[in-house]
Amino acid sequence: MNPFSSSTRLRDMIRSIRACKTAAEERGVVRKECADIRASINENDPHDRHRNLAKLMFIHMLGYPTHFGQMECLKLIASPGFPEKRIGYLGLMLLLDERQEVLMLVTNSLKQDLNHTNQYVVGLALCALGNICSAEMARDLAPEVERLIQFRDPNIRKKAALCSTRIVRKVPDLAENFINAASSLLKEKHHGVLITGVQLCYELCTINDEALEFFRKKCTEGLIKTLRDITNSAYQPEYDVAGITDPFLHIRLLKLLRVLGHGDADASDLMTDILAQVATKTESNKNAGNAVLYECVETIMAIEDTSSLRVLAINILGRFLSNRDNNIRYVALNMLMKAIAFDDQAVQRHRVTILECVKDPDASIRKRALELVSLLVNENNVKQLTKELIDYLEISDEDFKEDLSAKICSIVEKFSPEKIWYIDQMLKVLSEAGKFVKDDVWHALIVVITNASELHGYTVRALYKAFLTYSEQETLVRVAIWCIGEYGDLLVNNVGMLGIEDPITVTECDAVDVIVDAITRHNSDMTTKAMALVALLKLSSRFPSISERIKDVILKQKGSLLLEMQQRAIEFNSIVERHKNIRWSSLVERMPVLDEATFNVRRAGSLPASVSTMAKPSVSIPNGVSAAPLVDLLDLGSDDILAAPSSSSGADFLQDLLGVDLGSSSAQSGATPAPKASTDLLLDILSIGTPSPAQNSTSAIDLLSTADMNNNSSTALDTLSSSAQPHIATTASAGGMFDLLDGLSPSPSKEATNGPAYPPIVAYESSSLKIEFTFSKPSGNPQTTNVEATFINISPNTFTDFVFQAAVPKFLQLHLDPASSNTLPANGGKVTQNLRVTNSQHGKKSLVMRMRIGYKMNGKDVLEEGQINNFPRGL
């Protein structure tokens, strides 16, 4: 604009940047331009500002830093002319965001411009405020905006309405100020004003109960009439999209009706006819019509029960599902997930089509369909669905195998009708996608195998056969070598043949070949090799005729690059050497049956509500799964190997475990809740299992008192250790501990000062994370519930930057205390966080919560989300 200016024009700058051949060249041009702009800013010539800012915006879009231009935006906004203000506001929205302090400086200019005589200046200010205002600005300028909702020009009214939407999102307390103004907009004829007005009302309804009641009473009928008018209106070229008059308005009206009808039978009744009309009359051959139908279905599913409408809705979804358009199929899958909640049968009818979608070439559709399928599985269809999914696993894309195999495993584990079926399916998954299977899954498989003694022979033979074909699948190899080590004799002798099996001929040499293959393969990892070494040791006693060969293989591992392998090879070799002629088979006898309940507890890394494990008299040692602890257990370095039966070395192992854990818990400062540590200890004790429950309970309590030292009075400790009265004045946060003590005490008495007790729940569980909630009520305040959330990392990786976020509907209030840590160590690491929920509808409505969890795992951001619906009633 300035004829005397020496700087390049915007157009020229863009040209020269576009002409750059390399990134370095582009950086050079940008650096020079930025230097010129800085110099020009320093000269403070108002004529160059407009051009400088335009250039900076372009540079900003390329990804270069432009913060030095922020103040120029403010100066332009403060200038009197429209062109300067226009580019100034644009720059403000692009270069700044609501968290920058600089933004506060613009509040005054905004206020002036909101009162400007030129309506387009007012429009600029409203737009900027609506896009980036902070809570503080929202508070300061709300009265101006509220006034502008009634402005004579519709262009300003609609902008003021959306600006108010942002204001009430930022400061929900301001909502009631806008109720009247918003309701006046619903009578408008101007579509822009009507659309934004409906949006504002929707916003107010979701924030403020009074607003919801107000609009429900005063506006439901008017909105229905507006929707009817627009649905039946004659062709209007200005608003027509593919034969539908203003689908955008349709959608917003349906959305507002949804919140008005939800939870209110009368309002729902009123809208039945118009919803039926929209559902049946809307043209569905174009996207616009389907968008309206989609919204209509959503509204039908959300309002109070009108079963005939729901049939209509499900039919629409069925039509969507068979549509050729991928977008329509995608939204159908999405909506069917919601529809399951009220009509499982109707959704089941589409099972075949949904299964086809799992095989779709489109990753988005596959993912949705897989989620949906897993919701459709039940005892009756699990076999068929699993078969379909496993068949597909064989041919699916590599990058889908991880998700797919994880889902199949979780379905199989959850619904398996019998052990042999479970084992068969797991072997299929391991064969097809073993490299994607997580540790806890194949650990669980081994636990199940040890418990199915009648299937040991069958399983080891099946694994042997699978290995011959799928030896590249690491987890399959591990399970195979573990089983061959344990049950090698059953393999070569065809022991325990089932009717369905074909006899196979496997020599001892063949069996050892498998292990040798695994241990010598260059791409086997450490765990596999260590497991193979243990298997060899075991086989050397099972197959005495070829123990020389086995010894040679073990000896070769002395040259392993892995220290652990070297050391174990030497130790194992000396065992084989020194005890050749002695009966030392107790060392290498079969692993005792692994306790499933204990494993499940450990897998979840948490305490079960019941303490069934300790009632079992059997001794169980939960260590057979990985090789290393087994080796420790054997205590190979000491001289008294022969004298040490496995149960007593189990106790040593326990001692180690306790020693470590105790040390860490007593080292903790008062900030970390001690009861958490103590439950871990209890768990470990329980999982080892001692002969008599009585002994168990005393040791548990001793431990408790040790661990509790930090934050509890000694009187409480004394009473605790007497074990007669478990309902001591322990803090509410010790909920988990209470349950356990109840189980232990001779006369379980949950009657504490806290009123009725609520069972803890598993609020959420995924393949890597489990969340448990325990509840307590502060006395005299039935509306409030204290929730102790325990987050348990059940993955083999550490989580860092762990953040838990929760949201509740408006009849609830939620307060979150800081979490005990933001890091969850791998394999059972925990973090706790206390939540306080106040239920204004106590006794009428149950708690419900949506949550989102973010963390970093292996440097990658992970986000998990879910809804918690299984709160105990009456909270």
Place this chain on the structure above:
Amino acid sequence: GTDDHSSDLFWESRINMIHFVLLVSRQGKVRLTKWYSPYTQKERSKVIRELSGVILNRGPKLCNFIEWRGYKVVYKRYASLYFCMCIDEADNELEVLEIIHHYVEILDRYFGSVCELDLIFNFHKAYYILDELLIAGELQESSKKTVARIISAQDQLVEAAKEEASSISNIIAQATK
């Protein structure tokens, strides 16, 4: 505390709204970005990098939605440009496709069969038009005609100011001759 703050943010993200608009060329060049939810500059470049990677690599006949970090991104390709809008999981994806198309039609009318070059050299115009279409991540106007009218009224205000300025500078130029 910080947790309260994040729970606020979470609420905000539960609101059905457009969180950002992104225009990326087939070569991965950014042509327009508009943020309706707070993202730091660092987050913004990360989002752009991640999303353009995913979108540009998607096959032609797949659906127009991707699930991304708990959100959904609705995108549509027009000639050499990808128009993307990020919404919440519960939002109406099909409607967002219509909003994108609505925007493209308005651009098309304004520039007279719009092409990528128009949006490069007149990027600010593309922003002005978007600002007449969306505020606070919500749709503002369903009439293309109305948007065109309001934009042209403002363009005229700018033209008028320019003319005034150049006539003044002419006077100055004459006087200093």
